[in-house]
Amino acid sequence: MDLKIDGKIAIVTGAGNGIGRGIAKRLAEERATVIAADLNGTDAERVIAEITATGGKGLALQTDATDEQAVSNMVRHVMEAFGQIDILVNNVGGGSSSALIINLPAEDWDKTIGVNLRSTFLCSRAVAREMMPRKRGRIINIASISGKIGESLIGAYCAAKFGVIGLTQVMAKELGRYAITVNAVCPGYVWTPGWQQLAQWLKDNFSTMADKSLEQIFEERVKAASPLGRPQTAGDVASLVAYLVSEEAQSITGQAINVDGGAVMH
Numbered sequence: 001m002d003l004k005i006d007g008k009i010a011i012v013t014g015a016g017n018g019i020g021r022g023i024a025k026r027l028a029e030e031r032a033t034v035i036a037a038d039l040n041g042t043d044a045e046r047v048i049a050e051i052t053a054t055g056g057k058g059l060a061l062q063t064d065a066t067d068e069q070a071v072s073n074m075v076r077h078v079m080e081a082f083g084q085i086d087i088l089v090n091n092v093g094g095g096s097s098s099a100l101i102i103n104l105p106a107e108d109w110d111k112t113i114g115v116n117l118r119s120t121f122l123c124s125r126a127v128a129r130e131m132m133p134r135k136r137g138r139i140i141n142i143a144s145i146s147g148k149i150g151e152s153l154i155g156a157y158c159a160a161k162f163g164v165i166g167l168t169q170v171m172a173k174e175l176g177r178y179a180i181t182v183n184a185v186c187p188g189y190v191w192t193p194g195w196q197q198l199a200q201w202l203k204d205n206f207s208t209m210a211d212k213s214l215e216q217i218f219e220e221r222v223k224a225a226s227p228l229g230r231p232q233t234a235g236d237v238a239s240l241v242a243y244l245v246s247e248e249a250q251s252i253t254g255q256a257i258n259v260d261g262g263a264v265m266h
């Protein structure tokens with residue numbers, strides 16, 4: 001299927017690692033020009049080097065997606081360099097800590113809401129302002145199945161991802177008249193630096209997991225959680241993103257679609 005995103009200008013936040021890296025590389029394979037925006041500029045540059053080494057096009061930008069001024073600078077930079085933004089993938093996110101709500105420090109709450117929800121708000125707002133006059137655009141928010149079902153110990157993360165899905169619906173309604181679609185993609189279990197940190201936390205805090213390797217903790221969680229019983233890859237998530245940003249998906253907006261092996265069925 002020709003997704004017809006050849007020559008489109010796509011920003012992917014948090015593109016330096018994990019799922020964001022997979023999305024950036026997939027969109028570049030589909031011949032979009034990819035701006036890899038990451039807090040870690042070295043990681044962003046490495047991904048762009050991987051893209052250009054295989055004939056793709058892109059630009060690395062060191063950006064803090066939770067910082068209003070930095071986001072504004074990022075959008076100005078891309079507009080000056082390319083004159084348009086066709087695609088935004090809000091991929092930055094993750095959990096800062098795991099605790100029962102009664103023990104959760106307010107700073108951890110703020111940090112988790114910031115990196116998942118504030119970043120999505122700031123980037124979407126800034127990019128939508130540039131998309132609206134052109135009456136076209138695609139915004140994808142990487143949420144989570146934790147944005148569909150509350151789980152103990154990751155309350156701030158769940159609240160943030162529920163918020164991301166809510167924001168997706170609001171922006172889909174507000175931007176529909178400009179032919180801009182806004183959708184959320186909800187990954188299940190992808191082995192990334194983010195998940196490695198979570199596995200380490202589980203190992204350190206649960207005696208039943210103390211003797212297990214981090215990979216074992218991850219694999220057992222995956223087997224228990226989903227009918228397909230296997231983890232997802234960054235490529236699995238990227239395939240859905242590539243479809244949703246294409247012309248083929250022009251009638252899909254305001255949705256939150258799971259890529260999770262069937263772990264959650266709504």
Ligand SMILES: NC(=O)c1ccc[n+]([C@@H]2O[C@H](COP(=O)([O-])OP(=O)(O)OC[C@H]3O[C@@H](n4cnc5c(N)ncnc54)[C@H](O)[C@@H]3O)[C@@H](O)[C@H]2O)c1
Pocket residue numbers: 013014015016017018019020037038039040043063064065066091092093094095115119142143144145186187188189190191192193194195
């Ligand atoms: N890994 C999973 O199983 C899983 C499951 C569901 C949802 N998700 C979601 O997918 C997204 C990516 O997850 P991942 O596991 O690949 O994450 P990761 O931690 O492996 O990578 C995140 C990237 O974002 C960058 N980053 C962090 N804060 C930033 C900021 N403020 N500004 C710019 N860049 C920043 C990091 O430097 C890193 O390169 C997140 O939104 C996460 O919540 C992941």
